[in-house]
Amino acid sequence: xxxxxxxxxxxxxxxxxxxxxxxxxxxxxxxxxxxxxxxxxxxxxxxxxxxxxxxxxxxxxxxxxxxxxxxxxxxxxxxxxxxxxxxxxxxxxxxxxxxxxxxxxxxxxxxxxxxxxxxxxxxxxxxxxxxxxxxxxxxxxxxxxxxxxxxxxxxxxxxxxxxxxxxxxxxxxxxxxxxxxxxxxxxxxxxxxxxxxxxxxxxxxxxxxxxxxxxxxxxxxxxxxxxxxxxxxxxxxxxxxxxxxxxxxxxxxxxxxxxxxxxxxxxxxxxxxxxxxxxxxxxxxxxxxxxxxxxxxxxxxxxxxxxxxxxxxxxxxxxxxxxxxxxxxxxxxxxxxxxxxxxxxxxxxxxxxxxxxxxxxxx
Numbered sequence: 001x002x003x004x005x006x007x008x009x010x011x012x013x014x015x016x017x018x019x020x021x022x023x024x025x026x027x028x029x030x031x032x033x034x035x036x037x038x039x040x041x042x043x044x045x046x047x048x049x050x051x052x053x054x055x056x057x058x059x060x061x062x063x064x065x066x067x068x069x070x071x072x073x074x075x076x077x078x079x080x081x082x083x084x085x086x087x088x089x090x091x092x093x094x095x096x097x098x099x100x101x102x103x104x105x106x107x108x109x110x111x112x113x114x115x116x117x118x119x120x121x122x123x124x125x126x127x128x129x130x131x132x133x134x135x136x137x138x139x140x141x142x143x144x145x146x147x148x149x150x151x152x153x154x155x156x157x158x159x160x161x162x163x164x165x166x167x168x169x170x171x172x173x174x175x176x177x178x179x180x181x182x183x184x185x186x187x188x189x190x191x192x193x194x195x196x197x198x199x200x201x202x203x204x205x206x207x208x209x210x211x212x213x214x215x216x217x218x219x220x221x222x223x224x225x226x227x228x229x230x231x232x233x234x235x236x237x238x239x240x241x242x243x244x245x246x247x248x249x250x251x252x253x254x255x256x257x258x259x260x261x262x263x264x265x266x267x268x269x270x271x272x273x274x275x276x277x278x279x280x281x282x283x284x285x286x287x288x289x290x291x292x293x294x295x296x297x298x299x300x301x302x303x304x305x306x307x308x309x310x311x312x313x314x315x316x317x318x319x320x321x322x323x324x325x326x327x328x329x330x331x332x333x334x335x336x337x338x339x340x341x342x343x344x345x346x347x348x349x350x351x352x353x354x355x356x357x358x359x360x361x362x363x
Contacts, residue, residue, distance in 0.1 A: 005082040006033075008067065008106075009321025012059040012099035013091025013119045015040040015050045019066035020317035021074035021081075022129075024325040030129050034073035035311070035318045036066045041185065048178050056094025063102045070317070081112055083333065085324030088116030089341030090146075096340040104336050113333035115324035120346050122319035124152055127279040129322040130308045134277075138270055138303075140263060140294065142169050143282030149214045149266040150346065152279075155326035160347035161266050162214025169255055170284045172218040176225050176251050180244045190248045191287050197242075197249025202228050204254040206261075214266050216258055225251050252289055260293040267301045276303040285313040 004025050011018040017040070021033040040058050044050050071077060086103035089096055100116070107114040123141050127133040138161075139150040147170075148163030167175070170187060177186030182193055204224050207217040225247060232243050239247075263278065270276055278298045284290065291307050298305035312319065 006080050007321040007325045008081045008084045009317035010086040010099045010103050011315055011317040011320050012095045013087045015055050016315040017059050017062040017066055018317035019070040020321050021070050022318055022321035030322050032318045034070045035316055036069045037316055038062050038066060052092045052094050055092055056098055059095045059098035083113045083115055083324060085115045085117050085321045087119045087320050089344040091119055093342040100340045116334045116338045117320045117323045118344050120146060122323045123281040124150055125323050126281045126308045126312055126319045127306045131306045133306055137277040137279055138266055140280045141282050142284035158346040160350055161269050164216045166217050166219040169218055172222050175222050179226055179229055180247045190252055193245045193248035194252045197245030199249040199253035201246040202250040204250050206254055206257050209261055214262050216262055221254050256289050256293045260297050263294055263297045278303050279306045281308055281313055283314045286310045
């Protein structure tokens with residue numbers, strides 16, 4: 001690449017509408033010129049979770065405004081953009097379609113090349129964007145709908161070492177928050193409540209620690225919280241604030257212990273390398289207790305620990321733009337037949353962990 005290139009990114013896979021401008025220098029280093037994220041928490045708060053139809057409508061209404069804001073903040077124009085990147089999956093299909101159609105419209109109108117990006121690849125490559133981490137590196141991707149250990153060998157080469165066989169950690173955080181009457185999104189609510197809780201009051205299980213490998217399960221932990229809550233309610237006719245805090249602390253401690261132990265096992269599969277690096281990304285990576293535990297595990301294995309800034313852990317379009325920038329060196333642009341995909345595993349060489357169906361493998 002002989003000159004700097006400008007990439008416009010669009011993200012709409014769940015409940016954040018985002019657009020960003022990323023500049024890739026001739027030497028391969030990236031700079032985020034702008035990043036705009038419009039959340040939908042208020043739209044979904046009354047329903048206890050994300051409503052796909054509401055999310056899709058909000059994306060369709062906000063995407064063009066986000067693009068305009070991103071261009072303005074970056075002090076650039078659409079005519080300066082070299083490529084358009086968009087999340088093409090996995091995610092809530094209505095939202096993904098909104099983003100793909102917006103990106104295809106911009107590409108068709110301007111002739112700018114189009115790149116469909118796997119949302120999970122965006123998270124997995126974020127440490128390259130923020131810290132210029134060298135390949136290969138170990139990635140723990142923990143988000144609302146996905147959780148897996150990956151060896152990242154290249155911009156489109158991901159080896160899955162293990163993952164969740166049921167609820168992802170973020171999904172479990174949301175469900176447990178609802179069980180103990182904490183507001184959504186569940187991750188921040190659980191973390192805040194846990195600060196004043198006793199993590200040892202309840203003996204919650206650490207699922208799959210008796211099984212070799214890096215696979216994880218959080219469904220049984222969620223059920224244990226449910227049963228404990230029911231027992232408390234039966235005894236006291238309700239939950240006190242301290243009960244909520246102790247339940248939150250106990251649940252969070254169990255998740256932390258599972259992620260830490262499974263990370264230790266993932267290090268056993270790390271290929272020989274001069275510098276070993278553990279990276280964490282995804283919305284759940286914003287949890288400080290999880291970050292602290294993973295940093296400790298990294299120190300125990302003489303590895304560098306990289307956790308992107310909190311605003312780049314959650315869904316954003318800068319990671320989508322950067323992923324396209326890296327991948328554009330190795331593959332051709334997509335055409336206007338690019339389609340939205342509700343499911344899109346990163347490692348297609350291994351069997352699906354969560355089963356398959358008409359929509360394809362889940363993970």
